[in-house]
Structure formats: C-alpha cells, structure tokens
Amino acid sequence: MPRWLRKKVFNVAARVLTKPRGNYNRILPTDLETLRLTIRKGDVVLVDGDQRVSEVIKYLTQSSWSHVALYVGDELLRRFPTRREELVRLHGQDAQHLIIEALNEGVVASPLAKYAGFNTRVCRPHGLQRDDLQRILNEVLAQLGSSYDLKNLLDLARYFFPVSLIPRRFRRRALDFGSGLPTAVMCSSLIARAFQNVGFPILPATTPATTPRPRRRLRDYLRRPSDPYPAVFRRERPTLVTPRDFDLSPYFEIVKLNGLEAGKFDYRRIKWA
Secondary structure (H helix, E strand, O other): OOHHHHHHHHHHHHHHHOOEOOOOOOOOOOOHHHHHHHOOOOOEEEEEOOEHHHHHHHHHHOOOOOEEEEEEEOHHHHHOHHHHHHHHHHHHHHHHOEEEEEEOOEEEEEEHHHHOOOEEEEEEEOOOOHHHHHHHHHHHHHOOOOEEOHHHHHHHHOOOOOHHHOOHHHHOHHHOOOOOOOOEEOHHHHHHHHHHOOOOOOOOEEEOOOOOOOOOOHHHHHOOOOOOOOOEEEOOOHHHOOHHHHHHOOOEEEEOOOHHHHOOOOHHHOOOO
C-alpha cells in the first residue's frame, strides 16, 4: 500500500476509533478547585475515557481506566516565559495547571480542566526525589510534538468484535504492538518510560531473595538504610504498561479528592433516599 494511502487509512480509522460513545457513565463528579489545590507535579492522572477504543483498552486490561496523563502544572510557563502570552490565551487560568498526554494528534499539553467531567483518579509516586522528578518532567516535556502511535490504535481495532474470545492470559500482550518507531508514543508508554529511566518502579516483576538477610546491628538502625532491597526487580516493557498498572502499583498512592481525605467525612450526616 502506498505511504500516502496508508496514512489516509490510518487517519480515517483513528477518527472512527476515537469517536465519543453516547452512553458515558459518570460515577462521581470532580471538584475542579479541590483537584487544582491537591494535585502535584509528577502526579499521574488516570481517566475513564469516553471513546470507542476506551472500551477495548478497559476490557483488555480488566480495568476502569483507559487513558493516562502526567501533571506538570506551570512548568511550561516557567521554562518558556516567551510563550506565556500564548499559553494564557490558549488555556486561561489552566496555563498553570497543565497535563501532558499522548493523543491521536500527538503528544500535547492540555488543561487539567479538560477531564473535569470524566471519572478520574490521581496516583502519586511515593517518595519520588526532587531531582528524579525534574528528570521525569524533562523527558516528558521533551516529547511534546511527537506523533502518536497510530499503528497501536489500529491493532486494538481488531478486538472490537472478537474481544470476548481473547484468552485472559493474552489480553495484556494484545496491547504490545505499535510501530516500534522511537518518535511514536502511546499514552502509557510515554509516562512509564520516564519513570523507569529514573529507576522508579510501576508494577515490576520481582523475585524474592534466595539468601537470608544478615542480622542487623544497632548502628544499622541508627543510620538511614541505603542497601539495595533483597528482591530482584525486573522492568516491564513500557509498551506493556497500561493505565491500570499505575492504579495497582504499591509504589503510587491514591490521592482522595473528597471529604474523606480532608477529614471532614461524617457518615451520620448522610441523608439516605
């Protein structure tokens, strides 16, 4: 197939697959102001998408989440002061509250408010060091303008109809397609690669240590531990990391955006129907 024709077919198919569904089920409303006050740079935002392809991703991963983005806040304003006027014109107040995500049109900066009407979850990397956070932000921001891996999107299309026939053990591997081009990214792999490059785990396979740990002495308790963990950690391929993995990861905290987190929840005030 000629390149121009293949590109046209890809674009048409992508528009069909990313067309919004008509029966989106919003479970809990998002308080945008609370979200802006709570979220931090480096937090991962999970989204229950409303596109046709979202249903396939959620089924293959057995999850409620089909999309992922990284919160970068006002980093673009700070790093590119000459673009301040342009960014404020495009995003208004949310120029200080931006996320980086990979969409059909490529890797872009979007306002946090974009997903205020969706089911979302915020995952915070536990204990992430400031220097490593900056490296993650640097890598993700450097991807702005990169193309989206449309081949991966089309590979997912084959599972629209026979999706229920895919054996459970193959569903995760079904996401491992893509063009293989270094300039083509997917939403999860974009963020997963940045975290993995600083050694921060998402949902790695681990092998327990085969030798017992040496007995600790008093001085070992008095100093900050720096010895490697005894288990062996194995990195997951970035193309196999899905939004669900950030949700399940023991290394990411789930940030509550309601009265429960603020300590204001009192079940006795509920008026049941």
